[in-house]
Structures are given as C-alpha cells and as structure tokens.
Amino acid sequence: MSTLEARLRGALAARAMQVTATQLQPARPPTLQPARPVRHRWLLALAAGTLAVVTLGATITHFLPVRPERPDAPGVTVPSTPPAPSPSPSADPTSPEPSSSPTRASPSAYTRSPSATAPARPEPAGATPATSEPGVARSPRPTQAPPSTAVPAATSSG
Amino acid sequence: MHFVGVLPQPLVRWLRSVMSGSGTPVRDTAGPGGSGPPAINELYQARRLGLVRLAVLMVDDLATAEDIVQDVFAALYRRHGAELRTVTDPDAYLTSGVMNAARSALRRRKTARAYVPPPPATAPAAEDQVLLGEGDRAVLDALGRLTARQRQVMVLRYWSDLSEQEIAETLHVSRGTVKSTASRALTILRDHLGDRR
Numbered sequence: 014m015s016t017l018e019a020r021l022r023g024a025l026a027a028r029a030m031q032v033t034a035t036q037l038q039p040a041r042p043p044t045l046q047p048a049r050p051v052r053h054r055w056l057l058a059l060a061a062g063t064l065a066v067v068t069l070g071a072t073i074t075h076f077l078p079v080r081p082e083r084p085d086a087p088g089v090t091v092p093s094t095p096p097a098p099s100p101s102p103s104a105d106p107t108s109p110e111p112s113s114s115p116t117r118a119s120p121s122a123y124t125r126s127p128s129a130t131a132p133a134r135p136e137p138a139g140a141t142p143a144t145s146e147p148g149v150a151r152s153p154r155p156t157q158a159p160p161s162t163a164v165p166a167a168t169s170s171g
Numbered sequence: 172m173h174f175v176g177v178l179p180q181p182l183v184r185w186l187r188s189v190m191s192g193s194g195t196p197v198r199d200t201a202g203p204g205g206s207g208p209p210a211i212n213e214l215y216q217a218r219r220l221g222l223v224r225l226a227v228l229m230v231d232d233l234a235t236a237e238d239i240v241q242d243v244f245a246a247l248y249r250r251h252g253a254e255l256r257t258v259t260d261p262d263a264y265l266t267s268g269v270m271n272a273a274r275s276a277l278r279r280r281k282t283a284r285a286y287v288p289p290p291p292a293t294a295p296a297a298e299d300q301v302l303l304g305e306g307d308r309a310v311l312d313a314l315g316r317l318t319a320r321q322r323q324v325m326v327l328r329y330w331s332d333l334s335e336q337e338i339a340e341t342l343h344v345s346r347g348t349v350k351s352t353a354s355r356a357l358t359i360l361r362d363h364l365g366d367r368r
Contacts, residue, residue, distance in 0.1 A: 017361055018329065024310035025330040027303055028231075029224040037223060038237055042212040043248035 209253035214261055215244055222269050228326045229273035230280075231315070239276060243268035266331070267341045270323050277319045313363035321356035324349055 014022075219240060226236035243265055251258045258264055303311070314322055323342060327333045335353075339346045 017357060017364065020306060020310050020364070021314075021325065021329045021360070024303075024307040024314075025228055025326065027307045028311055029228055029330060031303075032220070032224045032227050032233060032236075034220050036233060037220065040216065040219065041241065042215045043244045044209055044212055044253050 210255045210261075211244070211248050211251075211253050214255070214265075218262065218265060219244075222265055225266070225326065225331065226269050226273050228330055229270070229319075229322060230276050231311075235276055236273075239269055239272040243272055263341060266327075267343070270327070270341060274319045274323060277322075309364060310360070313360045316363060317356050317359060321352055321359070324352045325356050325360075328353060 222240045222243070223233070223236050226239045227233060230236055230239070246268060247255070247258070247261065247264060251261075255261050314325060317325065320342075324338060327338045327341060328335075333341065335346050335349045338349045342349070
C-alpha cells in the first residue's frame with residue numbers, strides 16, 4: 014500500500030467516524046411509516062379520468078339534438094324536367110332560345126319595339142309607323158281625327 | 172384478557188394500537204411467525220449507521236446522507252416487502268442504492284451550483300474541521316475535486332474495502348472500468364496533494 018492510499022484510508026475513516034449514532038435523527042424503520050397507497054394512486058387517477066371522459070361522452074351523446082334524416086322522396090312526386098338544349102354552336106339557329114324570350118313585357122315595350130311581337134315578316138319600305146304599330150292604330154282618339162286614314166291615301170297617290 | 176388469545180394476531184395489534192391511542196396506521200411489523208421484527212427492520216437497525224457514513228463520504232452532508240439512506244430503505248421495502256424473501260443480497264442492494272442515490276445527489280447539487288451560489292449549510296461544520304487533521308482535510312478536499320464515479324470507486328475501495336469485482340457489481344460497471352477509474356482518480360489525487368505539499 015502506497016503512502017497515498019494510506020492517507021486516503023485514514024482520511025476517509027476519520028470523516029466517517031465523525032458521524033455517530035447520537036447525531037442521527039430518530040430511527041424510522043420502513044415498516045413503521047404511514048401506509049400510503051403509493052402504487053395505486055396513479056391507477057385511481059387513471060380510473061377517475063376514464064370514468065369522467067366516458068360520462069361526459071355519454072352525456073353529450075344523450076342530450077345532443079338528433080338531426081332528422083331527410084326521407085327520400087318517391088319517384089312519382091319528383092317533377093321531370095325536359096333536358097335543356099345544349100348551347101352548343103352546332104344547334105339549330107331557328108330554334109328559340111329560352112334566354113331570348115322576354116320575361117317581362119310592359120305596355121311601353123309593346124308600343125316602342127315592334128320586333129318583340131311582330132311576326133318575322135319583312136315590312137314594306139314605305140310603310141309608316143302608324144300602320145306598323147297595331148297598338149297605335151287601335152287606340153281611338155275621340156277628340157282628334159284619326160291620322161291613320163291619311164297614310165294609305167298618301168301611299169296610293171305616290 | 173382471555174379473548175385476546177383467540178383473536179387473530181393482526182386484529183390484536185390493531186386493538187392494541189387503538190387502545191393506546193396511536194392514530195397513525197401501522198403496517199404489519201411482525202415477522203412471518205409473528206414472533207419478532209421483520210427482516211427489513213433488523214437490517215435497518217444494523218446497517219443504518221454504516222450506510223449513513225458511506226453516504227456522508229460521498230455527499231459530505233449529514234442531512235442529505237440520512238435522507239438517502241431512508242429513501243433506499245423505503246425503496247427496498249416497497250419492492251421486496253418486509254421479509255426480503257425476493258432479494259438475494261440485501262446488503263449489496265443497499266450499498267448499490269446508496270451509491271446511486273449519492274451520485275444523483277451530487278449531480279443535482281452540481282446543476283444547482285451552476286445557477287445559484289452554494290448555501291452556507293452545505294459547508295462542513297467548524298467543529299468537524301477542527302477534529303479533522305490538516306492532512307485529512309487536504310485529502311478530503313482533493314476527493315471533492317474528483318468526479319462522482321471516481322469518488323464512488325475511491326470510497327468503496329478504501330472505506331468499504333471492496334475488491335474490484337465487488338465494486339464493479341455494486342456500480343454495475345465492468346471490472347476494467349473500475350480499474351481504470353481508480354487509477355485515474357489516484358493520479359488526480361496525487362497531483363492535488365503533491366501541489367499542497
């Protein structure tokens with residue numbers, strides 16, 4: 014044994030012998046300690062948490078308003094709509110387009126735009142607006158002489 | 172009382188504790204036959220002081236050493252029961268537990284000292300300094316400069332008188348590690364103590 018090892022042994026023994034039994038705290042053997050369910054504490058916490066989650070889920074499921082399912086309508090009540098014509102460029106140009114028909118016609122529209130109600134017939138070049146507008150020709154004016162009668166005379170003379 | 176003889180032993184102990192007024196619930200402290208204290212209590216009475224001294228050599232603080240020993244006994248009781256039937260060598264178990272706990276305490280202390288200044292309570296008492304000789308104090312100061320693992324090997328080798336193989340089994344390391352750690356620790360101690368001469 015070297016000198017260093019001897020010194021080491023002596024120093025460790027001197028330090029250890031400084032600790033005596035009277036300096037220690039009163040003995041508390043492990044079996045005399047209060048009983049604590051240390052091992053099962055986490056198990057109880059886990060069980061309580063699981064129970065709380067299940068209860069919460071059941072409560073939410075039970076009191077949640079049930080969304081009514083929409084019943085399927087029977088086939089006979091569903092109105093069948095004709096298929097819309099495809100707006101392809103190869104379609105028939107004479108066929109009426111659904112979007113071109115007027116949806117709202119005012120009386121002023123009838124008096125001002127004859128093309129909306131007039132047939133697709135070429136008018137004569139000398140035709141006057143009085144004869145071409147049926148609304149104006151049919152409307153009687155009791156206070157004035159009807160001007161429509163003069164128009165055919167002018168055309169016949171010329 | 173005659174009826175005490177026909178009652179079961181745990182019930183008798185419970186009746187005695189109730190009649191004596193001790194409110195703390197007490198676990199079964201009797202042996203298997205109910206004749207004496209359990210094995211762990213006998214081990215506690217026999218080995219407590221030696222383990223506290225061993226822990227003091229590691230952490231250099233009596234209060235911390237007592238806490239370490241108490242925790243190790245409590246862990247032994249929780250794991251192997253009062254009769255210690257499932258542990259082959261309770262003494263080696265306790266020594267290994269004290270060493271591991273002391274190493275953990277030193278690691279925590281080192282981490283704490285990195286952020287806060289050391290409290291004055293951790294310094295050795297003045298009477299302890301007086302009782303120790305100058306040479307012993309120098310050696311203990313040099314021991315404090317070692318790492319926790321080196322200090323473990325030194326304490327087990329030169330205080331507990333364990334062989335290299337026993338130290339390896341206690342610390343759960345290889346024998347070569349023990350040998351190299353001891354050699355390095357002695358070199359460091361020699362350097363420190365040589366400086367002081």
